[in-house]
Amino acid sequence: MLLRLAYLTVTNTFAALRLLPMSDRDKDVEILALRHQITVLERQLGADARVRFAPEDRAFLAALLTSLPRKALRRLRLLVRPDTVLRWHRDLMKRRHARTCRPKRPGRPPTARSTRALILRLVRENPGWGYRRVHGELATLGIKVAPSTVWEILKQEGLNPAPQRASTTWADFLRSQADALLACDFIETVILNGQRQYILAVVEHASRRIRVLGTTAHPSADWVIQAIRNLVMDMEDVGCRARFLIRDRDVKFPCAASKPIA
Numbered sequence: 001m002l003l004r005l006a007y008l009t010v011t012n013t014f015a016a017l018r019l020l021p022m023s024d025r026d027k028d029v030e031i032l033a034l035r036h037q038i039t040v041l042e043r044q045l046g047a048d049a050r051v052r053f054a055p056e057d058r059a060f061l062a063a064l065l066t067s068l069p070r071k072a073l074r075r076l077r078l079l080v081r082p083d084t085v086l087r088w089h090r091d092l093m094k095r096r097h098a099r100t101c102r103p104k105r106p107g108r109p110p111t112a113r114s115t116r117a118l119i120l121r122l123v124r125e126n127p128g129w130g131y132r133r134v135h136g137e138l139a140t141l142g143i144k145v146a147p148s149t150v151w152e153i154l155k156q157e158g159l160n161p162a163p164q165r166a167s168t169t170w171a172d173f174l175r176s177q178a179d180a181l182l183a184c185d186f187i188e189t190v191i192l193n194g195q196r197q198y199i200l201a202v203v204e205h206a207s208r209r210i211r212v213l214g215t216t217a218h219p220s221a222d223w224v225i226q227a228i229r230n231l232v233m234d235m236e237d238v239g240c241r242a243r244f245l246i247r248d249r250d251v252k253f254p255c256a257a258s259k260p261i262a
Contacts, residue, residue, distance in 0.1 A: 051080070053080075058088045058091075058092075059088070059092055061085060061088065062085055062086075062088035062089035062092050063089070063092070065078075065085050066085070066086065066089040070082065070086075073085065073086075111145065111149055111153065115138070115143055115145060116153055118138070118143070119134055119138070119145075119150055119153050119154070120153070120154075120157060120159075122134050122137060122138075123154060123159055127163065128163060129163075130161060130162040130163060131147060131150040131151045131154055131161040131162060132147055132150075132162075134150050134154075135147040135150050138150075174205065177205075178205040178206040179205075179206045179241050179242070180241060180242055180243045180244055181205040181206075181242065181244055181246060182202050182203070182204060182205070182242045182244070182245045182246065183202065183203050183205065183245070183246040183247070184200060184201065184202040184203075184213075184228075184245060184246070184247050185200075185201065185247065185248065186198045186199065186200055186201075186219060186250070186252070187199040187200075187201055195217060196217065197215050197216070197217055198215065198216055198217070198219045199212060199214075199215045200212070200213040200214055200215070200216075200219070200224065200227055201213065202231060202245075204240075204242065211231065211234075213227040213228075213230065213231055214227050219252045220252065221251070221252060221253070221254040224252055224253060224254065225254060228245070
């Protein structure tokens with residue numbers, strides 16, 4: 001198409017140079033002759049027939065005629081409508097813009113060799129790490145890479161992206177030791193008279209049962225120790241096997257409250 005378009009451009013340039021020595025009268029005669037030939041062609045083709053233009057012909061006519069105002073373009077005797085010529089020009093500009101904006105290398109850019117080597121080193125030195133753990137470590141180091149990229153790199157090297165961890169996780173530990181764990185915290189509330197109250201509650205990990213140990217407007221370390229002692233006596237009566245109490249670093253929880261319950 002480009003070769004054909006270049007040929008049309010060169011031939012029509014020489015045709016334009018041939019018109020320079022011609023007088024206005026000769027040009028008018030040629031224009032009238034060409035218009036009459038177009039009329040004869042349309043009459044022979046019929047109303048339903050359409051003239052087929054090659055892509056290079058469309059590009060040449062669009063480039064040649066688009067510079068004319070719309071009113072002047074409508075006065076021309078063309079085989080197609082002026083709106084069709086304008087549409088050809090828009091399509092030509094779209095294709096040109098698409099070629100200039102097309103990326104040189106389509107697709108996602110390749111992962112840097114240093115990042116790839118670091119991923120493989122982390123996995124070989126830590127066999128229990130999965131691809132998400134590796135992705136988290138890379139994010140900590142400031143290296144931006146997608147988890148799916150880590151997965152693909154490990155699969156390409158024949159490594160399991162999500163190995164079965166031999167070590168015990170924190171969730172596994174909590175499930176296995178649920179019978180021996182309690183957790184406590186204060187719940188802040190306001191009663192009907194507007195006074196602020198603090199409720200000390202304990203949850204049993206095994207049964208999800210919540211125990212309310214008491215409420216006070218002024219919680220203190222002594223009050224917490226006494227509430228925990230009452231809890232221990234109640235647990236001994238029901239035969240509870242809980243031994244450890246999980247709590248935060250609030251000053252209302254003294255060291256005595258963090259010791260084993262029994």
